[in-house]
Amino acid sequence: MLGRSANAVFWMFRYLERAENLARLLDTGFRMALTRDHLTAEEEWRSVIETAGMRDSYQEQHGTYAGIQVWNHILRDRDNPNSIRSLIGAVRSNARSARNVITSELWEAVNESYLQLNDLLARPVNQSGLADAINTVKRESTLVRGAMDGSMLRNDIYNFARIGSFIERADNTARILDVKYYVLLPSLSYVGSSLDNVQWETILRSLGAERAYRWLNAGQLDARGIADFLILDGRFPRSLSFCYSKIRSNLHSLALQYGEEVHAHEVMRNADLKLQDKDIDLVIDMGLHEFLSDFIACNNDIARAVETDYRFTD
Amino acid sequence: MSAHSPDNFDEMIDAEGGVRAAYEGYRDWYDEQDPQGLKRKHQEAEAFFRKTGITFNVYGQDDAEERLIPFDPVPRIVTAQEWRRLSRGIEQRVRALNAFLHDLYHRQEIIKAGRVPEWLLRGNPAYLPHMSGFTPPGGVYTHITGIDLVRTGPNDFHVLEDNARTPSGVSYMLENRETMMAMFPELFTRVKVAPVSNYPRRLARSLAACAPPACEGRPVVAVLTPGIYNSAYYEHAFLADQMGAELVEASDLRVIGGRVQMRTTRGFKPVDVLYRRVDDDFLDPLTFRADSMLGVPGIMDVYRAGGITIANAPGTGIADDKALYSFMPEIVEFYTGEKPLLPNVETYRCMEEDALKYVLDNIADLVVKEVHGSGGYGMLIGPTSSKREIAKFTEKLKANPHNYIAQPTLSLSTVPILTKKGLAPRHVDLRPFVLMSPNGIEITPGGLTRVALKRGSLVVNSSQGGGTKDSWVLEE
Numbered sequence: 177m178l179g180r181s182a183n184a185v186f187w188m189f190r191y192l193e194r195a196e197n198l199a200r201l202l203d204t205g206f207r208m209a210l211t212r213d214h215l216t217a218e219e220e221w222r223s224v225i226e227t228a229g230m231r232d233s234y235q236e237q238h239g240t241y242a243g244i245q246v247w248n249h250i251l252r253d254r255d256n257p258n259s260i261r262s263l264i265g266a267v268r269s270n271a272r273s274a275r276n277v278i279t280s281e282l283w284e285a286v287n288e289s290y291l292q293l294n295d296l297l298a299r300p301v302n303q304s305g306l307a308d309a310i311n312t313v314k315r316e317s318t319l320v321r322g323a324m325d326g327s328m329l330r331n332d333i334y335n336f337a338r339i340g341s342f343i344e345r346a347d348n349t350a351r352i353l354d355v356k357y358y359v360l361l362p363s364l365s366y367v368g369s370s371l372d373n374v375q376w377e378t379i380l381r382s383l384g385a386e387r388a389y390r391w392l393n394a395g396q397l398d399a400r401g402i403a404d405f406l407i408l409d410g411r412f413p414r415s416l417s418f419c420y421s422k423i424r425s426n427l428h429s430l431a432l433q434y435g436e437e438v439h440a441h442e443v444m445r446n447a448d449l450k451l452q453d454k455d456i457d458l459v460i461d462m463g464l465h466e467f468l469s470d471f472i473a474c475n476n477d478i479a480r481a482v483e484t485d486y487r488f489t490d
Numbered sequence: 491m492s493a494h495s496p497d498n499f500d501e502m503i504d505a506e507g508g509v510r511a512a513y514e515g516y517r518d519w520y521d522e523q524d525p526q527g528l529k530r531k532h533q534e535a536e537a538f539f540r541k542t543g544i545t546f547n548v549y550g551q552d553d554a555e556e557r558l559i560p561f562d563p564v565p566r567i568v569t570a571q572e573w574r575r576l577s578r579g580i581e582q583r584v585r586a587l588n589a590f591l592h593d594l595y596h597r598q599e600i601i602k603a604g605r606v607p608e609w610l611l612r613g614n615p616a617y618l619p620h621m622s623g624f625t626p627p628g629g630v631y632t633h634i635t636g637i638d639l640v641r642t643g644p645n646d647f648h649v650l651e652d653n654a655r656t657p658s659g660v661s662y663m664l665e666n667r668e669t670m671m672a673m674f675p676e677l678f679t680r681v682k683v684a685p686v687s688n689y690p691r692r693l694a695r696s697l698a699a700c701a702p703p704a705c706e707g708r709p710v711v712a713v714l715t716p717g718i719y720n721s722a723y724y725e726h727a728f729l730a731d732q733m734g735a736e737l738v739e740a741s742d743l744r745v746i747g748g749r750v751q752m753r754t755t756r757g758f759k760p761v762d763v764l765y766r767r768v769d770d771d772f773l774d775p776l777t778f779r780a781d782s783m784l785g786v787p788g789i790m791d792v793y794r795a796g797g798i799t800i801a802n803a804p805g806t807g808i809a810d811d812k813a814l815y816s817f818m819p820e821i822v823e824f825y826t827g828e829k830p831l832l833p834n835v836e837t838y839r840c841m842e843e844d845a846l847k848y849v850l851d852n853i854a855d856l857v858v859k860e861v862h863g864s865g866g867y868g869m870l871i872g873p874t875s876s877k878r879e880i881a882k883f884t885e886k887l888k889a890n891p892h893n894y895i896a897q898p899t900l901s902l903s904t905v906p907i908l909t910k911k912g913l914a915p916r917h918v919d920l921r922p923f924v925l926m927s928p929n930g931i932e933i934t935p936g937g938l939t940r941v942a943l944k945r946g947s948l949v950v951n952s953s954q955g956g957g958t959k960d961s962w963v964l965e966e
Contacts, residue, residue, distance in 0.1 A: 179753045180742050272543070272718045275727035276737045280542070287543045332755060434756055486755040490741060 177332055179487035181277045185333055186340035186488065188270035188286075192317050193344040195263040199313035201228055201352075202247055204382040206306060208374070209243050221246040227355045227382070230258060247306055252297040260313055261297045264290050267320075277333050278324075285323035289316035332433055335426040336486070342426075343479045346419035347472060352382050353406060354468040360399040361464065376402055383414045403464065404456035416471060417451055423478065424448065430486075440481035447474040498901040499643050500915050501566070512567040512964065515681035520564075525912065531673045532563050532908060538672070544665055544724055560957035561666060562907040563673065566918060566939040570684075573963040576639070576647055576922070577933045579832030582822060584635050584924045584931055587654060587809050589825035591631040595621045595805060605820045610813060616655075616862070618770060618805035620777055624794050626803040628700045628928035633765075633801035634693070635924040636660075636937075639832070641903035648835045648900070650919060652815060655807035656767050659938040659958075660923050661725035664689060664732075666938075666960040682965040684935035690732035692925055692932055697733075697763045699927035703796035704749060705762040712736040712752060714743075714766040716784075726767050735765070740772070745788035750798045763799040770804045812861045812895045813839055835900060841892035849887070849896040853880055856896040857948075858887060871948060873899050902948055905959070907941060917942045919950050920961060936961035 205224035209217035221241040225234045230249065233256045238245050252261045268290040271283055293316060301309050321341075328334045353360075359375040376397050380386035389397075389405050410417045427444055431437045450470065459467050483489070502513040509517045536558065539545075545556035568576070593599050594617070600606045611617045636657030638650040667686050671678055694711060701709035715726035717739050730737035742752050743761070751758035768785075771778050777790040792798050808814060816837040822830040838845040838856075849856060853872050860868040870883040887894050904915035922937030939959040940950035950956040 177755055178736060178738065178742055179755050180739065181737075182755045269718060272723070272727070276731040276735075283543065284541055288541055291540065336755075487753050487757070490744075490753065 177277055179489065181274045182332070182336045182486055183483070183488035184270040184274035185277065185337045186482070188267050188274065189337045189340035190344040191263045191267045191270070192320060193341045194258070194348070195260045195267070195313055196317040197345070197348040198228060198250055198258075198260055198263075199310045199317075200384055201382050202250055202306070203310050204378055205246070206243070206310075207381065208378060217243065223355070225249070227352055228258070229351070230256060233258070244300075244302065248300050251301055251309055261293065264293050264313075264316075274333075279327040281327040282320070282323045285320045289320055292316060330429070332430060335430050335433075336482075338426045339423055339482055342419040342422040343475060343482075345414060346416055346423075346475050349383055349406060349414050349416055349419070350468050350472050350475065352379060353403070354465065354472070357464045357468060360403050361460070373397055379406070385412060385414060388412055400456055400460065403460065407459065408451070408454060408456060420444075420448060420451055427482075438481075438485035440478065440485045443474075443478050443481040447478055450474065498917075499641060499646075499903040501568075501641070501903050501905045501918075502913075503915075512569045512572070515964075516565060516567060516677070519677050519680055520913075528563065528908060529910075535561055535563060535669050535673060538669060539665075542665075544661070559662065559952045560943060561669065562941055562943070562957050562959045563670065564906050564908050564913065565670065565683075565960045565962045566905045566920070566941075567962045567964065568936075569964050570966045573684075573935060575645075575831070577935075579647070579830070580637050580922055580924060580933055581931050582826055582828065582831050583637060583649065583652070583818070584632060584926060586818075586822040586825045587635065587652060588630065588632045588926060590821050591803070591806055591809065592625065592629065593825070594808070596623065596625075600821065600824050603824070605824050606814075606817050610811070610817070611808075614808060614811065616770075616805070616808040616811055620790060620794075621803070621805040626700075627702045627796070627799045630700050630801075630926050630928065631803040631806045632809070632924075632926055633697060633700060633803075635802075635926070636921045637924065639920045639922070640835070640900055641918075641920070642900055643903075647832055649818070649832050650835055651812075652809050652818070653921070654802060654809040655769065656802070657921070657923065658722045658725055658767075659921055659940075660689060661728040662958050663923065663934070663936065663938045663961065664728075666958055670960045681962075684963040684965050686934050686936055689923065689934045690729060692934070693729065693765075694733040694735065696925040696927040696929075696932065697765055697799075697801055699929050700799045700801065701762050702799045704760075704798070709762040710736075710760065711763045711765060712738045712761045714738055714740065714764050714768055716740075716768050716772065720767075722767065729765075736761075738764075740768070740785050743786045743789070745786065745792055748792060748795060748797050750786060750789055750792050761798060763801060765801050770807060773800070773804060812837075812859055813841070813892075816895060835897045838896040840887060840894040840896060845896075846887075846891050849894075850884065853884060853887075853896075855899060857899055858883065858894050858896045861893055861895060871899065874946075874948070899948070905939070905941065907943065907957075907959075914945070916945070917948050917950065918959070935963035 201224055205220055208220040212220060218241040221243050225231055225246055228250060234249050249256055250259055253259045254262060256262060268286055271278060271286040275283060293312060296309055296312055324337060356375065356379050376399065377386060379402060380389050383406060385406060389402065393401055405412060406415055408417050409415045410421060412418055424444055427441055431441060502510060504510050539558050539561060545558055590600065601608050632654045634657060636653040636659065638653065639647050640650050641647050663686055697711050698709040711733065713726050713730040713735050715723060715737060717723065727737055736752060738752050743750055744758065746758055749760040750764065751760050766773065772784045774787060774790040775783065775785045776787045789798065793800055815834065816839055818834050819830050838849050840846045840849055849858065856872045858870040872880065902917040905918045906913035907916045918939050918941045920937050920939050923934050925932045939961040940956050941959055942948060942950045943955060943957045
């Protein structure tokens, strides 16, 4: 396949994953803000912008953190290259560019999602429309993933798409943890205080992990357990460990199909060493923030190695 | 029964109000249909087109980045007998065009014989001196041609334009048929229609048959597109997909070791046949436009050395020139030794003094076109233009007469479309698609019918509000 096509499917699925993650983040922010007083709510929305990595684009336009401004910036601002609307547009552009390496089913799922979301986000979203917008983004992204799962050959094209998805997902989980890492630190947490409980819940909810975590832990929340779950639990599909197992296996499939390993495989093995045999106490002792920064850098290294080794660009 | 103006030929209804033979089967079926049901199917078709992304980009319109070409669900039908005659004329014309191009880039016998003037080439940007003395693989210049036909009577088809540069629209021919079959399957069991779906396969085979000398093993075919923002991108992707060919952009290609190679995830791989959907100017910045960053530097050298086939051959675009068009009857006769089976539309070359005088005197009755124009841009349709528009155009014409030709306003045939009030006649043209390889010429039965959706309008171009129809050739 063409390097440019590989680049297109890779980014198509990165952007799709990013859009879905943002929807989840918005959902969390919205729930938090609803249960808080005005001032705390603004603080929550500020934190959402921070977590989404949109501080600069947001501050260019707004001075305050009113909810409606925040969610419209994230949902539909065309000047914000990472708004969901921009991202879905980029997903479709990449799908068009890769049109002849993806199935009609997948293309149509992308195209329909784009048409629907573009329509939905054509006008500012008010409070009563927010839940619908968030749910539509999540549903459409699920449909696209399903179309891929049910129709694409398991070959290089599929593997590049999956690597894109899991690089993005790992990055997202690590960033959310890193923005909030301080609430997970034992030295700073007031065990049992309601503030921490809420913050912990926010983290879990932003990653769609809250039910899974409660179910596994009989409803008990604790900082160490949460960090362990989100970083090292290979059963949870958004944990760093899970994402790496997927990237590893997709890289392995590429090596089988192409009959050779490339530098990216080496980079992956090195990154794996940092997660393998870790236990969470070790990670916390090392410094959670340091660990996460290092993880994000390694994750970027894997992405860059894949892009270079498989000649995504000239 | 649909009313139609008596001064043009209606392809369904004859002068006595009866249904012509070609439409009998369809008309019987139509009369049994529930009008509401038809309307609903029509809407479904639009939704289907939008969903599959069969859109085109309109130049100079910011608000609507992508638009659908309106689709009309009433087929345009010709009989097997009519088609046989037509296809003989088309084949003759394409053969002549290809022979003419070869001559033009070699000995120029036709100019020496005084049948075509030399000025046609001089200063014509579509004439490529780089092609002189070079014969493309298999001797084929016009791998894919679209011949635009208009009809004025039962046996009167005229060629309006030859499209040998990069003819487009074939994806609509294919998708329109798919859509019709999906919407009205029972119709196809009642009326036997010659299939068109093998076009991509034939195209792939035809291109592969023109592989260059450097090709080893099975020819690798790629479609070269300007990219996703091009108005015909949908078609480029569609054809690549249907042919199982790679869809490449110039930035994917590089000249390495005397071959044009594409950047794959596993390294560079040679391309044997490049079906390019970009103009000559954007092929090779080293040869054509030093100012352009677009294209594949060095591809023309590879081409001339037999390392790649470019389809259509560079320099073929001169066949689209409307001044040259006016010489097509001479060209056909010169190379085939036969009278043209398909006549031209009478054409006045405004660069000639007498012709210009005639055109200026009769401009309100004529259609005036730019010699190098396409897509319905830059033309004047005298009878439907205001005095001011005519005056403005007259100024342009006087200032630059050699840039224009003029033709009488033809009374184009009409074919019914589905409107809110049932069937109503609208003007149409027809673009059949012709494939050429050393193994011969293949013409897909039918082609693309374009239809002017506004009552009385003669402009069928999609860029000007025209639509398309499925085009049927009946089987015997």
